[in-house]
Amino acid sequence: MLLRHTPTEIQERKALMINPAKTCQPIGAMYAALGIQGCLPHSHGSQGCCAYHRSTLTRHYKEPISAATSSFTEGASVFGGQANLLQSIDNIFTVYEPEVIAVHTTCLSETIGDDLPQIFHKAQKDKKIPEGKTVIGAPTPSYVGSHVTGFANMVKAMAALAEPGTTKNGKINIIPGWVEPADMEELKRLAALMAIEINMFPDTSGVLDGPLTGKYAMFPKAGATIKQIKASGGGIGTIALGEWCSAEAARLIDTKCKVPCSVLDMPFGLKATDRFIDVLRTVAGTSVPDEIAIERGKLVDLISDMHQYFYGKKVALVGDPDQIIAMTEFLVSIDMLPVHIVTGTPGKKFEARIKEITAEMNAEVNVKAAGDMFLLHQWIKNEPVDLIIGNTYCKYIARDEDLPFVRWGFPILDRQGHQHFPTVGYRGGLRILEKILGVLLDRKDRDDPEEIFELVL
Numbered sequence: 218m219l220l221r222h223t224p225t226e227i228q229e230r231k232a233l234m235i236n237p238a239k240t241c242q243p244i245g246a247m248y249a250a251l252g253i254q255g256c257l258p259h260s261h262g263s264q265g266c267c268a269y270h271r272s273t274l275t276r277h278y279k280e281p282i283s284a285a286t287s288s289f290t291e292g293a294s295v296f297g298g299q300a301n302l303l304q305s306i307d308n309i310f311t312v313y314e315p316e317v318i319a320v321h322t323t324c325l326s327e328t329i330g331d332d333l334p335q336i337f338h339k340a341q342k343d344k345k346i347p348e349g350k351t352v353i354g355a356p357t358p359s360y361v362g363s364h365v366t367g368f369a370n371m372v373k374a375m376a377a378l379a380e381p382g383t384t385k386n387g388k389i390n391i392i393p394g395w396v397e398p399a400d401m402e403e404l405k406r407l408a409a410l411m412a413i414e415i416n417m418f419p420d421t422s423g424v425l426d427g428p429l430t431g432k433y434a435m436f437p438k439a440g441a442t443i444k445q446i447k448a449s450g451g452g453i454g455t456i457a458l459g460e461w462c463s464a465e466a467a468r469l470i471d472t473k474c475k476v477p478c479s480v481l482d483m484p485f486g487l488k489a490t491d492r493f494i495d496v497l498r499t500v501a502g503t504s505v506p507d508e509i510a511i512e513r514g515k516l517v518d519l520i521s522d523m524h525q526y527f528y529g530k531k532v533a534l535v536g537d538p539d540q541i542i543a544m545t546e547f548l549v550s551i552d553m554l555p556v557h558i559v560t561g562t563p564g565k566k567f568e569a570r571i572k573e574i575t576a577e578m579n580a581e582v583n584v585k586a587a588g589d590m591f592l593l594h595q596w597i598k599n600e601p602v603d604l605i606i607g608n609t610y611c612k613y614i615a616r617d618e619d620l621p622f623v624r625w626g627f628p629i630l631d632r633q634g635h636q637h638f639p640t641v642g643y644r645g646g647l648r649i650l651e652k653i654l655g656v657l658l659d660r661k662d663r664d665d666p667e668e669i670f671e672l673v674l
């Protein structure tokens with residue numbers, strides 16, 4: 218009963234967040250940067266920030282995360298961090314030889330007003346950036362936004378590298394948003410099944426879900442190369458998955474290089490995957506192969522076979538807006554009732570979208586962008602649910618309220634598998650439903666009286 222003091226009475230709070238449903242911007246920027254081949258993320262701030270960002274990613278992805286820091290001390294805090302960053306760029310290229318350094322700011326460097334473009338210009342002028350190497354940067358002050366906006370800002374910095382192609386290269390750019398490495402692999406598999414050439418960035422597949430080979434590689438031979446990112450300017454179209462994570466980057470490529478973009482929901486669940494496959498098919502001018510139709514059919518089959526266990530079950534959801542929007546739609550489509558929904562990332566559009574998706578649902582919905590897990594717990598106390606879906610921090614609420622719990626989203630600190638098994642696409646939909654059914658039926662087996670305890674469900 219770790220959260221036993223959570224009161225049922227809800228009071229309006231304006232200046233206090235309790236158990237936030239988000240973490241700091243640079244964590245997202247660092248994750249995005251790891252999706253570039255040969256990239257060393259760099260945290261422009263104090264060592265403590267960098268250690269926190271690295272350890273959070275390591276705990277989720279169960280892989281060592283390399284990143285550098287400007288190592289601010291009192292001097293940099295007073296006089297600015299330019300000297301530290303110039304020295305860092307010099308040291309990093311000399312000692313670790315990355316292809317790219319992806320710099321993100323922190324609360325401190327933003328507060329003192331460090332100007333990344335100006336520092337990069339000076340580094341170039343002072344010949345601290347070797348020929349053919351790249352330095353990109355994103356503003357990620359953590360007193361605004363969340364890890365999601367940090368991710369989006371770094372992806373936008375990548376998109377700024379896009380070079381207008383004189384001729385189209387025939388590829389479709391896919392900006393996948395903050396999904397797991399296995400999800401990125403799955404998106405590539407679906408495109409390959411349709412014989413469509415894609416250019417995806419960032420791409421953490423093979424970087425954060427790589428094999429143990431016995432040999433250490435500081436920069437795995439995976440991720441989007443700088444050449445590929447630049448070539449996105451010659452694509453025939455861009456598909457951005459998620460308004461929060463990917464849309465701005467796609468719009469930048471559109472404006473800069475005249476590559477038309479489609480902003481879609483992340484393809485979690487049946488309908489969102491249908492839309493993704495349809496846009497992919499339309500932009501490429503191809504048709505959907507039987508293999509994909511069969512995968513879809515399997516998902517529809519599972520939904521119809523097990524519908525009685527989904528029907529009318531109330532769900533509490535917490536996570537990042539792009540994921541939660543698609544998950545809400547998926548749950549509603551199988552007649553579940555997502556009744557309490559929070560995301561830590563601000564944005565009024567989120568609430569409007571959730572209300573639109575749940576409009577036909579036969580239940581009241583509590584939704585709050587920039588909500589916290591304390592509020593979610595209070596809602597659950599006032600109106601109990603049958604299931605909670607969210608990141609590891611939900612385990613405290615699940616334990617206190619004795620709720621079935623599916624871990625999904627970021628971060629997952631106490632389980633394995635999320636980085637290896639996709640939840641996007643039709644196959645991913647099967648996995649989501651398998652997880653939901655697993656906990657619901659375990660609960661039924663636990664609670665059913667002996668006279669209705671069944672072997673076959």
Ligand code: SF4
Binds near residue numbers: 241242262265324
């Ligand atoms: S000081 Fe800011 S950037 Fe650094 S860890 Fe804390 S919230 Fe994140």
